[in-house]
Ligand code: FES
């Protein structure tokens with residue numbers, strides 16, 4: 001199968017990248033295989049698990065559902081770009097303090113989805129958090145600790 | 161030794177320590193297999209059979225071989241001489257029938273998803289393209305899907321075996337001398353409850369798809385795999401492929417969950433090694449989710465035919481279990497042993513006077529079954545807890561009253577059970593009382609009564625389950641008596657470095673449980689060193705040279721005890737050196753809080769000083785070897801027996817069949833708690849999986865043997881929106897069979913929650929005439945059960961596996 005490559009240019013975690021890619025290359029493959037950003041994981045092939053969630057211009061997207069070329073000209077933030085100046089993002093900190101992870105495989109996606117959720121709704125109820133995380137599956141935690149972490153991170157936002 | 165900390169002590173054990181593991185996982189610096197690559201690495205793609213049972217009449221790989229980037233395409237015949245047969249380590253009976261299990265099918269496929277060819281290409285995209293070009297013709301053969309049909313032997317999965325029955329395993333209390341004759345008990349009893357219960361097929365559904373990387377360069381083969389069992393895998397691979405074990409290094413780096421699903425020697429692992437050997441290049445294979453759902457082993461899948469006899473006052477007199485266990489098309493690593501493990505748990509926490517268990521392991525044209533969280537014990541607990549509820553209903557008794565009547569009382573421990581186990585400790589009264597208090601049982605019963613009387617379309621159900629399990633697999637001699645191919649000991653090494661830091665090597669291989677944190681706490685207490693100065697190393701056969709890995713809640717109970725044993729040896733050695741350094745008699749040396757002191761004086765040396773002296777070795781006592789380290793293996797004397805009581809309340813909409821979980825309370829007794837945070841995580845996650853079996857998940861095959869629930873669209877792993885918050889608590893009755901007093905917690909939530917939920921659903925609708933609901937209790941299933949009961953039709957759900965109707 002021969003395909004013409006296209007050039008994509010995007011900012012990922014604050015750095016600019018420009019690469020020639022096949023049009024069928026998924027954004028998550030581009031991030032993992034070309035940029036070495038393996039913090040974003042892949043759990044399914046049906047856009048159901050949310051493990052691959054990243055922020056595109058501040059909003060959460062499942063990077064397994066987008067082609068890299070669709071992100072051309074956009075800004076992407078992955079879990080690897082979340083901590084600033086060596087300080088964990090409040091959501092990352094809350095995930096640690098509330099033991100919101102076990103194997104960690106869903107965690108990058110969960111954190112990114114939570115960040116996006118709190119951007120949209122800084123004071124979500126437990127029910128809103130649960131429905132906001134509906135597209136992200138975790139097999140280890142039973143979600144309770146994740147919901148608590150997001151609540152706590154929301155409270156954290158209050159004080160800032 | 162300091163065990164628990166209720167005061168201002170500095171004890172680590174019992175402390176709510178945040179996890180060491182988190183730092184890398186929350187920042188994306190994880191180390192999962194698929195995140196790794198090697199220079200010149202090739203990628204594998206699997207060609208899988210779309211049909212369940214067929215002869216392969218033509219397999220043409222020429223176009224695929226000519227496809228861009230393709231290095232080679234391997235077929236079953238290509239590998240016939242080198243691939244061996246995948247191992248089954250648990251021949252439960254001497255006459256067990258076990259078909260050869262090729263990694264790549266040779267001329268016949270026996271389940272949909274079986275691998276028929278392997279593409280080796282430069283990139284994953286090229287491998288995917290080439291898979292499409294492999295041309296296979298299949299000549300269909302009869303397909304055996306239903307377990308009860310399999311038992312009838314009308315069509316055979318492996319015609320050359322002449323039957324679908326692989327083995328029949330029996331335990332009879334009368335012949336074992338542990339109890340009476342069950343047929344007699346049934347004949348003599350006032351009531352006999354008879355039920356056939358179905359344990360649907362489940363898919364472990366770890367979030368990280370399986371991934372394997374093999375580097376054959378250099379003179380050794382190095383493998384990274386998303387596995388729970390790097391040590392067992394190394395031994396089994398070397399036995400299967402004839403690679404000298406010392407030439408094979410297996411590493412399980414960060415592993416994204418397992419739940420038994422990665423307790424396997426997989427065809428994909430064998431294939432990746434063979435591909436790497438043939439090409440001489442690093443090869444990697446990472447499955448897609450669809451491949452994982454159809455090709456990684458499933459769990460549960462049993463039909464349980466049960467008879468429970470009792471007297472009018474609710475005293476149980478006997479239990480007869482006849483089990484059909486779906487092995488799938490092949491025997492997995494420990495598959496046949498799973499119903500056998502369950503056999504020991506049907507008597508649960510009760511004093512049964514007569515018991516007989518018989519399981520038939522049957523072949524079907526489906527992917528094989530093997531361990532899944534709890535492995536055998538959830539199935540057993542489900543059966544007995546459902547039957548205790550049926551007995552209560554029959555006698556008009558409260559379900560908890562029936563249980564109290566039959567359970568082993570606190571003052572009766574240690575207790576020898578009818579299945580031949582010795583329960584060391586337990587307090588079912590305390591756990592149940594605490595659960596009842598947290599739950600508010602009486603008020604909920606009153607509300608239930610009101611809803612019934614007012615014919616509320618939304619009824620309230622209260623579900624109960626009490627349980628015990630056997631953890632800490634296992635005393636090696638017990639495993640030997642059950643014909644398991646290996647032991648149940650564990651290995652550890654403790655090294656005090658010259659800087660005073662401590663490295664601990666363990667043979668267990670965690671995949672999310674937080675062992676780095678829990679083990680650090682144990683060692684910090686034992687050696688009196690700071691928590692942060694302890695480093696736990698695991699999951700690499702070159703680092704932990706021995707080990708039997710992680711499954712069956714054995715990590716703390718067996719692995720933790722090996723660490724304690726190694727630490728104690730280090731202390732003993734250090735004591736000799738300290739005595740020498742202090743010019744004192746060894747008998748006068750006391751070790752406390754990381755320091756060796758001379759009794760009655762203020763003289764002493766810290767552990768780190770001893771380590772430095774042992775490292776420098778300038779002046780060691782005669783006969784003492786340099787360096788302060790020691791290793792140990794630990795083989796438990798007995799299993800451990802955590803237990804608990806689970807209570808739940810749910811609303812059941814009788815018009816739609818929708819079940820909405822309102823409250824879930826559990827009190828588990830897991831003995832000494834090392835870290836409450838880790839315990840809560842394990843319990844909550846376990847509850848989610850057990851509830852998922854009761855309400856959501858099922859691996860559904862159609863009549864042609866095609867997996868209908870072949871993606872996360874149809875296989876319903878619950879999301880945050882599907883589950884409530886849980887109220888979890890503990891009581892503590894330390895295990896007496898290990899010095900830490902730990903019992904294990906990984907499976908508790910899963911084991912107890914499934915029957916609690918189904919009992920609750922039935923409790924809500926039993927007054928409508930419903931006697932049973934099959935799992936998963938989806939809206940359509942529950943609605944049909946209510947409808948059928950009302951219309952006078954049979955209350956038992958239809959005996960066919962159908963796709964879940966509520967998906968559309
Ligand atoms: S990998 Fe993107 S949603 Fe599952």
Ligand code: FES
Nearest residue numbers: 102106138139140
């Ligand atoms: S932490 Fe393992 S899947 Fe979420």
